Amino acid sequence: MTANRTRGQKAGLTREAILEGAVRLVDRDGLAKLSMRRLGAEVDVEAMTLYHYFAGKDALLDGLVEHVFARADFSLAGGRSWQDGLRDYARSLRATLLEHPGLVPLVVSRPAVTEQSLRIMEHGLAELHAAGFGLRAALDLVYSLNEFVLGHLVSASNPAVPDTASVQEGHLTGIDPGEYPLISEAIRADRDREADTRFDVALEAIFRGFGDLRRT
Amino acid sequence: MTANRTRGQKAGLTREAILEGAVRLVDRDGLAKLSMRRLGAEVDVEAMTLYHYFAGKDALLDGLVEHVFARADFSLAGGRSWQDGLRDYARSLRATLLEHPGLVPLVVSRPAVTEQSLRIMEHGLAELHAAGFGLRAALDLVYSLNEFVLGHLVSASNPAVPDTASVQEGHLTGIDPGEYPLISEAIRADRDREADTRFDVALEAIFRGFGDLRRT
DNA sequence: TGATGATTCATACATCGTAAGTATAGACTG
DNA sequence: CAGTCTATACTTACGATGTATGAATCATCA
Numbered sequence: 001m002t003a004n005r006t007r008g009q010k011a012g013l014t015r016e017a018i019l020e021g022a023v024r025l026v027d028r029d030g031l032a033k034l035s036m037r038r039l040g041a042e043v044d045v046e047a048m049t050l051y052h053y054f055a056g057k058d059a060l061l062d063g064l065v066e067h068v069f070a071r072a073d074f075s076l077a078g079g080r081s082w083q084d085g086l087r088d089y090a091r092s093l094r095a096t097l098l099e100h101p102g103l104v105p106l107v108v109s110r111p112a113v114t115e116q117s118l119r120i121m122e123h124g125l126a127e128l129h130a131a132g133f134g135l136r137a138a139l140d141l142v143y144s145l146n147e148f149v150l151g152h153l154v155s156a157s158n159p160a161v162p163d164t165a166s167v168q169e170g171h172l173t174g175i176d177p178g179e180y181p182l183i184s185e186a187i188r189a190d191r192d193r194e195a196d197t198r199f200d201v202a203l204e205a206i207f208r209g210f211g212d213l214r215r216t
Numbered sequence: 217m218t219a220n221r222t223r224g225q226k227a228g229l230t231r232e233a234i235l236e237g238a239v240r241l242v243d244r245d246g247l248a249k250l251s252m253r254r255l256g257a258e259v260d261v262e263a264m265t266l267y268h269y270f271a272g273k274d275a276l277l278d279g280l281v282e283h284v285f286a287r288a289d290f291s292l293a294g295g296r297s298w299q300d301g302l303r304d305y306a307r308s309l310r311a312t313l314l315e316h317p318g319l320v321p322l323v324v325s326r327p328a329v330t331e332q333s334l335r336i337m338e339h340g341l342a343e344l345h346a347a348g349f350g351l352r353a354a355l356d357l358v359y360s361l362n363e364f365v366l367g368h369l370v371s372a373s374n375p376a377v378p379d380t381a382s383v384q385e386g387h388l389t390g391i392d393p394g395e396y397p398l399i400s401e402a403i404r405a406d407r408d409r410e411a412d413t414r415f416d417v418a419l420e421a422i423f424r425g426f427g428d429l430r431r432t
Numbered sequence: 433t434g435a436t437g438a439t440t441c442a443t444a445c446a447t448c449g450t451a452a453g454t455a456t457a458g459a460c461t462g
Numbered sequence: 463c464a465g466t467c468t469a470t471a472c473t474t475a476c477g478a479t480g481t482a483t484g485a486a487t488c489a490t491c492a
Contacts (some may be wrong), residue, residue, distance in 0.1 A: 007440050008487030035479060046441050048481080057480065105325055108370040118396055125398040127373040136409075139402040143371070144418040148360070151367025155359070180334055182341040186355040193352075201429075202360040209425030213417075223471050224456030264450075267477050273449065356434060 010045070012164075015053050018043055019067040020062065026102040066114065067106055072096040076124050082131040083207045086124070086141075090149050090203055097153050104157040108150050137213040148206060152199060226261070231269050234259055235283040238276065242318040281322055282330065288312040290332075292340050298347040299423045302357075304339070306365050306419055313369050320373040324366055353429040364422060368415060 015162040021043040026034055036057060055061040074092055076085040097104055121142055128138035177184035190198075237259040252273060255287055256263040270276040290308055292301045313320055339356055344354035393400035406414075 007442095007485090009439055009489060013439085036481080037479080041342045048442085105321075108324065108326055109321055116445050118391070122396045122398050125334065125402060129398065135398065135402040136405050139406060140414055140417050140421075143414065144364070144368075144421070147367035147371050147418075148364045148402050149367065150370055151363035152360075154366055154370065175334070180339050182345065182351065186341060186351040189352050190355060198359065199300065200451060201356050202363075205356075205360070205425030205429065206422060207425065208428055209421030211421065212424055213421065213464070215326065225458065225470055229470085252450080253448080262472055264473085267450075268470065331443090 001174055012154075013043065013045060013049070013053075015063065016067075018050060018053055018060075022064050023068065023100065023103075024172060027100055031102045031105055040089060046211055062110065063104055065103065065110055065112075068096065068100055068116075069116065074120055078125060078127055080121075082133075085127055086145060087200075087203055089120070089124070090145055091199075093149050094153065096201060098156075101157045104153050108154055119211065132214040134213075134215070137210070140213070141210045144210070145206065146203065152202070156195070223304070227259060229259065229265070229269075231279065232283075234266060234269055234276075235279055236242075238280050239284065239316060239319075242280075243316055247318045247321055257310065277322055278326065281319065281326055284312065284316055284319055285330075290336055292336060292343060294339075294343055298344050298349075300344055302361055302423065303416075303419055305336070306361055309365050310369065310415060314372075317373045320369050324370055332359070345363070348430040350431070353426070356429070357426045361422065364418065368418070372411070 018039070022034060022039055025039060025042050031036075035052055036047040039060075040050060050060065054063060072092060072095075074089055074096075076089050078085060097107065123134065124142050125138045128141060129135060133141065173189065175184050231262040234255070238250060238255055241255060241258050245254075245391050252266055255276075258268055265319060266276065270279060288308060288311075290305055290312075294301065313323065340358045341351065341354050344357060349357065391400050391403065
């Protein structure tokens, strides 16, 4: 009866194309709206077809993180000071995830022992070691840096703490200056600073703090 | 036909009891297994009954976070140095969430502008201001500290980075010493340290780094 | 041509959050 | 006592989800 329209092979559908569709969908509608059926519609195919390219939704999500990270070079380019190397790394990691805020919950909820991340870590340890850090201190620093960046991102990706960005033109969203005078005042003083600046200030503080651990 | 067993009133079911059941369920089976039906079973009631106490699942999850935090005193007890105050705060925040690791994804995915968190922040700003920090620097420090703790927790709550805890008795899970000699070495050197120690070391580094920002 | 393997789809199932409607028990009124 | 009200609890049902299963179609090569 019902003529089955288009089965069998179709125009070249690839893992890449699916992942790009997923990125588009997440960027547009958020992670919650990423269902197999929706993603199928996005790349013009039935949901079950996706299972030919990915073992399951988890595999797809893993691929998604990988895909986004693959296009971002987090190299700890050597040759300069360890601060410069780590700063570039942290900034580019942050920038990449800020471009796709919907992916932040994914990244933090997924084990990140990929080939690439391990290589970066190894490289980072080598540089820090050469810069005079003991291996243990170097490991502490690399861990802490990653943890700070991730924490910064999860805090930034939901309207959690009253952020500078959410305070436009002086209307402090929901913070009563009478009840919380210092918060209001601090946020007001912070109004003209970019979020990037806050991030950088914290970075430098972390570097200063860990700098004392060299030759341990 | 089928005799309807027990409708109408029952033993005193309360919001508190439901939330405690939810905590139990999450601690036992993880956040993913927290469904209204399961939670209903846990507190011996049908799923829909829960909607009498909570507007929806989101409200329940909000309540869950609140409930756990309510039992943890994150006071920035004054009178001592600002380092002591912030350290106690960070440690107890971490300790609380380590007791309920299943809640970590919830905490980081939920705006945390509760009454309590704002009060703590206000209090923290006051202390830091008194200790010689400019308001802006104080805000940076409080933010960064929170972000670091959260990042530390999300990293610890999944088997993401090869953690010291996962390296038992010298068998480095999945890290090839040939390919990543420094990581293996660093982890081996780290074997005998508690995770608490790593956290504390990072805390002190952050304090040192931000300490230079006083009188700004 | 016919066979083979890659690709796509239709159907079905269990589970989820929850809207809508119904039944019961206790408190209050007369 | 009977009658009513309300808080509490349950039943049923709907749409959305991830995915197991198996059939249908296409490209390719013998």
